[in-house]
Amino acid sequence: MEKTIYIGLIREEKYPHDNRVAFTPKQCQWIMQHYPQVQVVVQPSPHRCFRDEEYQKNGIPLQEDLTQCHLLLGIKEVPVAFLIPGKTYLFFSHTKKKQPHNRHMLRTIIDKDITLIDYECLVHPDGQRILGFGFFAGVVGAHNGLMALGKKTGDFSFKPVHTCHDFQELITHYFGVKLPPMKIVVTGSGRVAAGVLEIMGLLGIKYLPPEEYLVNQYAYPVYTQLKAGELYLRKHDKTYSRSDFHAHPENYECRFLPYVTVSDVLMNGIYWDHNIPALFSREDLRKDNFRIQVIADITDDTHGSVPCNLGDSTIEDPVYGVIKDTMERTVPYQPGTVDMMCVSNLPNELPRDASQYFGDQLMKYVFDELLKPESEMISNATIAANSALTERFSYLEDYVKGDQR
The missing domain is CATH 3.40.50.720 (NAD(P)-binding Rossmann-like Domain)
Known part of the structure; x- marks a missing residue:
């Protein structure tokens, strides 16, 4: 037996x-x-x-x-x-x-x-x-990022995901939602990005290729997605190889900077370690043309690919503000600050x-x-x-x- x-x-x-x-x-x-x-x-x-x-x-x-x-x-x-x-x-x-x-x-x-x-x-x-929970981290992170923008602008409102019984109830919450014009840049191509794109689809936010996204204005919400090969290029020949990038990230430069001048929201789902260049610098954050109002740092590395990630927030209190000039933490939803969503256990909301x-x-x-x-x-x-x-x-x-x- x-x-x-x-x-x-x-x-x-x-x-x-x-x-x-x-x-x-x-x-x-x-x-x-x-x-x-x-x-x-x-x-x-x-x-x-x-x-x-x-x-x-x-x-x-x-x-x-x-x-x-x-x-x-x-x-x-x-x-x-x-x-x-x-x-x-x-x-x-x-x-x-x-x-x-x-x-x-x-x-x-x-x-x-x-x-x-x-x-x-x-x-x-x-x-x-x-195995991983990245897809639902992306779903919840994208929702929280948009919820933060709604609170900051006063133009629309979402309820917190953790008040929904399950994903189906969250989907029902989106019925009839009409979002104002906004531009969202999504980084990454793994499970997290797939979750973010799920929310983009449910809300009817239109995808644009990066080159169109950068130069045009729209009367409705749009997003673009930057995969690693579009974000990082080798310094000496402006090419990208996945295996070489992971072996020698210090030989690559980040091409994200143009997007900070045209985007309202950054949804960050890119893999990062300490050798990989950040998406932008503290100095970039202080410039007048830094337009991003909300950053959903779903991969959530403190002082990582997003320098103004000053540490984790919580499911109950998911957003904090950052004063651009001093990089100090402050209350969220104030004019002239960048609001950070840096929850490390996002899938716990669903x-x-x-x-x-x-x-x-x-x-x-x-x-x-x-x-x-x-x-x-x-x-x-x-x-x-x-x-x-x-x-x-x-x-x-x-x-x-x-x-x-």
């Missing part, structure tokens, strides 16, 4: 509590119908976007004690007090870039002989990430839809691999196992051995 594999959905214990989950009640039910050897159990939670009763109604038992589980699935980092020794965990650990605040957690994972599989490191054979989307990708591309005795995909995403870092992540050795405090 085949051995039962127990999978536990853990309660999110990191504060502030995340309300997303790896699998919805219906997805758990589907797994148990199609994989008779798998038993899913759910740790009760008062914070989860799907109530405990919704799991119970779908035949998924609630269980506080998860020590019998072989696989434990969460979303955010697990506080060290809640880590169960000897188990295999899947969550976003935020350790692969040596993030200081998670050093102690990774040290504890190794000490407790825990196997850590990081969602962020699960990739398709071509290197593309399999948690049911974001969880459904995440679970679908997990079921399609990862679940079968998890059940195999050996899987290259899973092995490559495993940061720690057998009380040590795996070979692929051995570069974290100095990080793990550093000061834990």
Whole structure:
């Protein structure tokens, strides 16, 4: 008889509590119908976007004690007090870039002989990430950016996304909305940008090629999209190569500056690291022709591709103002300032839809691999196992051995 594999959905214990989950009640039910050897159990939670009763109604038992589980699935980092020794965990650990605040957690994972599989490191054979919440970050970020412009100008108003039960209710909110003329520039071409473009489509905002967008004026709202190859060109020959750009970003210059003089809103969804040039400088922000009133920095890197990102805002209070001359933070919606939307957990505003989307990708591309005795995909995403870092992540050795405090 085949051995039962127990999978536990853990309660999110990191504060502030995340309300997303790896699998919805219906997805758990589907797994148990199609994989008779798998038993899913759910740790009760008062914070989860799907109530405990919704799991119970779908035949998924609630269980506080998860020590019998072989696989434990969460979303955010697990506080060290809640880590169960000897188990295999899947969550976003935020350790692969040596993030200081998670050093102690990774040290504890190794000490407790825990196997850590990081969602962020699960990739398709071509290197593309399999799992992420970027699409719904883009959806919510685009809505919040437009909501901020409406408040700043007084020309229109949107309700906050988190007051909607789900994405369908948000779509209904857009029925009959007529937006005034505005110009929106969208950066990026990944999941975040796809979410932004979804909102552009739902609101009937017209796409224009960059060259038309730059020179013409319109009596209705329009947007353009700048992918990396349009934003960054090699300094010496004005060409773009994706692989070369990621290997040597310092050899590239950013071509964004003309757009600050013609745009009302920037929706930033471009990948950034510290070697990549910013979209504009502090000096550019101070110039009279800097027209952008609202920046939805959806990728949200403090002092990153958007220099006036002065730190995170919150779902409850998503926008702050920045005084252009001094780069000081101030109250939002004042004339002459630039308003910043820099929420780091945007998908939490549509948690049911974001969880459904995440679970679908997990079921399609990862679940079968998890059940195999050996899987290259899973092995490559495993940061720690057998009380040590795996070979692929051995570069974290100095990080793990550093000061834990």
